[in-house]
Amino acid sequence: MQLTIKYFGMLAEATTINEEHLQTEVCSVSQLIKKLKNQYPKLDNADFKVAIDQQLVDQSHIINSEVEVALLPPFAGG
Template sequence: MKLNVKYFGLIAEWMGRSEEQIDLWENSIAALRQQLETNCRRLSNITYQVAVNQKIASEELELSENDEVAILPPFAGG
């Protein structure tokens, strides 16, 4: 399945882009994390959250092609 993924902050810096389309072999958050960490090994050293359709996703959530997916480094607001 194809997914449009947004990157923010530190992760956008590491990825060298703020958005891209990735091809995922399985529709799970675990598969998404595994693929991202294969592309960018440093990701496995930080705690990052996955948001789907602007809500923090649980690890059990199943992804769909039209989902808005974002990869979020630790927050620093305030």
């Protein structure tokens, strides 16, 4: 199945893209993160939350359909 992955803030800088499509089997959020960190080593040190179809989810959430995955980092600036 095909996922749409969206990167925000410094995560978009770490991957050098705002958005991409990714082919994957059914997996948990943590398995997906592991895969993305392998692909983009600069993500390894980053802290972020994951939203599936605009809803924040836990790392144990299972991705079993073609959804939009957003990686949301915290921002400090003001």
